[in-house]
Amino acid sequence: MDDFYRELIIDRYKNPQYRGHLDPADITFEDDNPLCGDHIRVDLRVDPQGMINEVAFDGHGCAISQASADLLMESIYGKSLEEVKQLTKEDILEMLGIELGPVRLKCALLSLKVLKAGVYGLGEASDDLVE
Amino acid sequence: MSGLLADANAPGYAPDRQAQENSTTVERSGMSHNNRLDVERIRMDFPILGREIRPGVPLVYLDSTATSQKPIAVLQAMDNHYRRTNANIHRGIHTLAEESTALYEEARKKIAAFINAPSARQIIYTRNTTESINLVANSWGRNFLRNGDTILLTEMEHHSNLVPWQMLAAEKNLQLEFIPVTSNGLLDLEAYEDLLKLQPRLVAFAHMSNVLGTINPAREMIRLAHDIGAITLVDGAQSVPHFSVDVQDLDVDFLAFSGHKMCGPTGIGILYGKRELLDAMPPFIGGGDMIKRVYLRSFVPNEIPYKFEAGTPAIAEVIGLGAAIDYLSQVGMDQIAEHEHQIIDYALERLEEIPGVEVFGPPSIHKGGVASFTLKGVHPHDVSQILDKDGVAIRAGHHCAMPLHEKFNLPATARASFYLYSTFTEVDLLVNAIYKVKTIFRV
Secondary structure (H helix, E strand, O other), X not given: OOOOOOHHHHHHHHOOOOEOOOOOOOEEEEEEOOOOOOEEEEEEEEOOOOXXXXXXXXXXXOHHHHHHHHHXXXXXXXXXXXXXXXXXHHHHHHHHOOOOOHHHHHHHXXXXXXXXXXXXXXOOOOHHHHO | OOOOOOOOOOOOOOOOHHHHHHHHHHHHOOEOOOOOEOHHHHHHOOHHHHOEEEOOEEOEEOEOOOOOOOOHHHHHHHHHHHHHHOOOOOOOOOHHHHHHHHHHHHHHHHHHXXXXXXXXXXXXXXXXXXHHHHHHHHHHHHHHOOOOOEEEEEOOOOHHHOHHHHHHHHHHOOEEEEEOEOOOOOEOHHHHHHHXXXXXXXXXXXXXXXXXXXXXXXXXXXXXXHHOOOEEEEEOXXXXXXXXXXXXXXXXXXXXEEOHHHOOOOOOEEEEEOHHHHHHOOOOOOOOOOEEEEOOXXXXXXXXXXXXXOOOOOHHHHHHHHHHHHHHHXXXXXXXXXXXXXXXXXXHHHHHOOOOEEEEOOOHHHEOOEEEEEEOOEOHHHHHHHHHHOOEEOEEEOOOOHHHHHHOOOOXXXXXXXXXXXXXXHHHHHHHHHHHHHHHHOO
């Protein structure tokens, strides 16, 4: 609890490395967390081999949701779409390095949910994607 | 039936000595000699307020607008019921059924007296404010509104006084119009008078905003609505718990409120309605208790209030709400309102002196004990999370009023809210904790 707001999270919240838009993008998806109104949009560019070679996110919300989006963008850079499909809740928690209760977990997982919905080409982002 | 059973709080009725001591706590609570609330004494009636969130960190509960804490008198009334009088109500001939029914109906009389309803039969038990409003939308609205009719709401409504009307409007092709909120968080009453020219059939609005804390001039608004022949519904979720509400003085047609925000349990809400409206309305939910007679292919509905109370209700919760009303009445609603006014005055003053804090809503003279604010550079969720470390419980989000937040261009706010047990010290602890947030976020 005491390191909930680790330097890493505050830094990424205040100075995100991957905030922005890609236009055009190969994959774009966005969604809200209806409980708190957090919003995340993810843009990806993918090379012909299916490797992600450009990433960006945008949105608004708490430090947890925005820092986790920024860290997630960093982690998928250079990965394949297949690898993104394998990402889980545990990967996000490991990246953030903190424990989260059920309410804040939704903040942390919003970016992964949006990313996977985009990669799978789904019409909407479902919680099933990050369970 | 009444008189069969003593008030659950009365000495001698308690199942054990501990509970007897607790019940005397209730009798002692309330006012000191100078007619101000003895808050320290009141706090002793609420066991949860003695809790530590972590070792050495006491709870600072500033989320009463979401739900209030419960005094011993309420816990004990519900406990007594399950220990001594539990039985299904109505129709039973045995002693427990009679006692249970008496307690259940006694609570209805207490609630009627509390809001000065002409008769206890105009008090309908529901689950909460939301269900009360849905009852009006489904029973009155579906049967008495016609294609093209207008419903007038406000921009500061909670979702529970918005979505039921949106659903009804979609079904019956109704027009929804909204009284605008001014930049200082008040309803634009000039615009209201203009909107009344559209001849709305219903005017429905919150007595007090759960976000801005604004107390709307309900009596005047109802008078203006009646002048053009509209029916009025007041969402009293935030008003009935916090100041004295008199339905006859307001002349309101429907009033909806929840037990859990006024020291009672969750799962019990109230709909008050004018007699002629309730009598004309068809039942909402079908089942047992709401009927006078049932045939294989038809039924004859019961009279009010039972017409609207199908199935086994929340008996223990009703009894708990009755005890909550006794408790609030003993303390005094005018004293509670005055105390909250002093607290919000102080809270606004302290919050506004913090650089980067912006408080939303009108000045304290127009408002109840709610302070919604933002801290520049920090999301309200993060504010709330860090405050929790110091045991300070506030709410963060859109507080079920998304359109209002959109109006002010805010994704979310942090909200501290106060009640009869809130102290000036708690305001100081809130302010100190906000300074810690600023340190952590370097803002």
